[in-house]
Amino acid sequence: MNDREFGAGGQFMDRGRMNQNGVVQPLLTDLYQITMAYAYWKSDKTDDTAVFDLFFRNNPFHGEFTIFAGLEECLKFLDSFHYSQSDIEYLKQTLPEGIENEFFEYLGNLTARDVTLFAIDEGTVAFPRVPIIKIEGPLIIVQLLETTLLTLVNYASLMATNAARYRMVAGKHVKLLEFGLRRAQGPDGGLSASKYSYTGGFDGTSNVLAGKLFNIPVKGTHAHAYITSFSSVGELKTRLIKHKQTGIMEDLLERAIHHRQMLSHVLDVSTEESSEGELAAMVSYAIAFPDGFMALVDTYDVKRSGLLNFSAVALALNDLGYHALGIRIDSGDLAYLSCLARETFEKVAERFKVPWFNKLTIVASNDINEDTILSLNEQGHKIDCFGIGTHLVTCQRQPALGCVYKLVEINGQPRIKLSQDVEKVTMPGNKNAYRLYSADGHALIDLLQKVSEPPPAVGQKVLCRHPFQESKRAYVIPSHVESLYKVYWKSGKICQQLPTLEQVREKVQISLKTLRNDHKRTLNPTPYKVAVSDNLYNFIHDLWLQNAPIGELS
Numbered sequence: 083m084n085d086r087e088f089g090a091g092g093q094f095m096d097r098g099r100m101n102q103n104g105v106v107q108p109l110l111t112d113l114y115q116i117t118m119a120y121a122y123w124k125s126d127k128t129d130d131t132a133v134f135d136l137f138f139r140n141n142p143f144h145g146e147f148t149i150f151a152g153l154e155e156c157l158k159f160l161d162s163f164h165y166s167q168s169d170i171e172y173l174k175q176t177l178p179e180g181i182e183n184e185f186f187e188y189l190g191n192l193t194a195r196d197v198t199l200f201a202i203d204e205g206t207v208a209f210p211r212v213p214i215i216k217i218e219g220p221l222i223i224v225q226l227l228e229t230t231l232l233t234l235v236n237y238a239s240l241m242a243t244n245a246a247r248y249r250m251v252a253g254k255h256v257k258l259l260e261f262g263l264r265r266a267q268g269p270d271g272g273l274s275a276s277k278y279s280y281t282g283g284f285d286g287t288s289n290v291l292a293g294k295l296f297n298i299p300v301k302g303t304h305a306h307a308y309i310t311s312f313s314s315v316g317e318l319k320t321r322l323i324k325h326k327q328t329g330i331m332e333d334l335l336e337r338a339i340h341h342r343q344m345l346s347h348v349l350d351v352s353t354e355e356s357s358e359g360e361l362a363a364m365v366s367y368a369i370a371f372p373d374g375f376m377a378l379v380d381t382y383d384v385k386r387s388g389l390l391n392f393s394a395v396a397l398a399l400n401d402l403g404y405h406a407l408g409i410r411i412d413s414g415d416l417a418y419l420s421c422l423a424r425e426t427f428e429k430v431a432e433r434f435k436v437p438w439f440n441k442l443t444i445v446a447s448n449d450i451n452e453d454t455i456l457s458l459n460e461q462g463h464k465i466d467c468f469g470i471g472t473h474l475v476t477c478q479r480q481p482a483l484g485c486v487y488k489l490v491e492i493n494g495q496p497r498i499k500l501s502q503d504v505e506k507v508t509m510p511g512n513k514n515a516y517r518l519y520s521a522d523g524h525a526l527i528d529l530l531q532k533v534s535e536p537p538p539a540v541g542q543k544v545l546c547r548h549p550f551q552e553s554k555r556a557y558v559i560p561s562h563v564e565s566l567y568k569v570y571w572k573s574g575k576i577c578q579q580l581p582t583l584e585q586v587r588e589k590v591q592i593s594l595k596t597l598r599n600d601h602k603r604t605l606n607p608t609p610y611k612v613a614v615s616d617n618l619y620n621f622i623h624d625l626w627l628q629n630a631p632i633g634e635l636s
């Protein structure tokens with residue numbers, strides 16, 4: 083990949099940062115990470131080692147699952163982590179006066195070589211409080227990674243989860259296209275939205291740069307502007323198109339006008355009421371893309387104009403050996419209009435002996451969200467493909483995932499962060515995570531243990547405890563045990579074969595299949611259980627008592 087590719091948009095590219103979006107670099111962080119680094123350095127903590135957990139506390143969108151995404155970008159970030167000369171110069175000017183020069187030398191030599199990163203596989207379903215990434219290494223460097231890792235994981239996982247939810251409500255046979263670039267949170271947000279909506283189960287994007295960078299299928303139709311740019315057939319500079327088989331130039335407009343006349347009787351709409359400008363626009367688009375003719379039919383009136391003109395042009399193309407692809411509807415009652423369009427195509431198929439007309443694609447767009455799709459499903463519709471922008475990319479129902487990054491161990495000693503809100507108390511210590519499965523292949527529970535404990539064994543009873551509620555416990559006899567963490571980064575190297583985007587996309591669907599339907603339903607889904615071992619439970623609560631100050635009443 084050359085530097086122009088990710089450097090597009092004027093982003094700064096440094097040597098060694100070739101494989102990543104140029105904006106992802108060590109200074110893409112909060113100032114406090116660097117000021118803390120200086121204070122740690124001043125306090126002689128350069129040899130301290132720490133373990134941080136990266137996890138979220140609540141699933142987004144009132145759901146009970148999250149899709150983990152963004153791991154590959156985190157690994158590329160570790161791989162390229164290095165402050166450039168200009169970064170150091172900038173920090174010298176920006177940090178408060180009096181910072182010792184040796185600190186900048188220290189920063190200039192810093193890399194992620196001594197860091198070890200464990201993670202669950204990208205594309206896997208994940209649950210609250212089970213760290214999706216666990217990172218160990220020198221305190222200063224692992225602290226410095228916090229904000230960047232969070233920004234790489236939070237939106238990616240939110241987006242992949244949102245897309246997976248749209249996929250679940252739409253069903254596997256409907257195509258889903260992401261149309262959100264114009265509404266996304268800026269250019270980089272737009273690229274991430276395209277990438278991770280594909281991961282979550284979309285079929286393609288209208289975002290051309292995303293297509294190029296991530297090898298995602300790019301798809302699209304045309305805008306209302308194309309239709310409204312014509313007002314009469316007199317504006318057509320050319321009406322001619324080559325017959326697909328004979329190669330002879332033929333007049334497409336003439337044929338379309340002829341078919342329009344015939345169709346007006348079959349469809350019971352008057353040619354006078356339909357728009358001539360729309361007909362001209364469709365003819366001109368069909369001349370440009372005879373094999374890929376897809377037209378927007380709602381500019382003036384779907385029934386009285388759009389479907390008539392589209393069918394006329396599609397029949398004219400058919401005379402010349404071409405099959406049109408379909409239509410897009412972008413306003414009005416999408417259930418009603420899609421059924422009307424399908425009925426129209428069926429009528430035309432029968433009357434004009436063009437059976438392929440039955441299979442024309444009906445694309446719908448216009449402020450679609452999960453609820454719209456559910457409602458359209460209830461009403462009955464004939465939509466083959468949804469084009470979804472705004473609500474997908476802005477994650478309308480929940481605009482941020484709350485992944486956090488918490489210190490759980492330092493120099494082998496556990497650390498706990500207390501909170502009035504029990505949900506916010508951190509799970510101290512270096513832990514392993516396991517997913518326990520039932521005999522039918524469904525995930526039953528995620529279990530956190532201390533790393534010193536032996537892993538749960540198939541067929542053996544394990545006591546699983548709610549991390550904070552003493553009375554909530556259950557014995558689980560797993561039929562299969564999955565150890566959730568793999569070492570992804572160690573000794574300065576990515577140590578797993580990274581899956582392609584396509585493979586991560588498949589993983590999402592495979593992983594979702596292991597979840598029972600009641601965890602996945604839209605309304606009041608059943609929470610998935612996350613537990614701790616008895617050993618970890620006691621460890622957490624002992625530490626809690628040690629750390630909680632004893633109040634005094636007077």
Ligand SMILES: Nc1ncnc2c1ncn2[C@@H]1O[C@H](COP(=O)(O)OP(=O)(O)OP(=O)(O)O)[C@@H](O)[C@H]1O
Nearest residue numbers: 412413414415416417418448449450454457458461
């Ligand atoms: N059958 C339907 N059931 C539920 N929601 C629908 C249905 N058809 C369309 N919608 C949704 O209803 C909303 C309609 O939007 P709006 O009120 O702006 O109308 P419009 O059709 O876009 O109007 P205009 O023709 O002025 O552009 C959109 O969010 C669309 O996705």
Ligand SMILES: O=P(O)(O)OC[C@H]1O[C@H](OP(=O)(O)OP(=O)(O)O)[C@H](O)[C@@H]1O
Nearest residue numbers: 261412447448449450469470471472473
């Ligand atoms: O509705 P979304 O889910 O965001 O999908 C993308 C929208 O972008 C386009 O038009 P735009 O919204 O720019 O203009 P329009 O709605 O006025 O046609 C397109 O026609 C869709 O309506």
Ligand SMILES: O=C(O)c1cccnc1
Nearest residue numbers: 261288301302303304469
């Ligand atoms: O190709 C389309 O139809 C499209 C692309 C972006 C936004 N709205 C529609």
Ligand SMILES: [Mg+2]
Nearest residue numbers: 412447448449
């Ligand atoms: Mg719109």
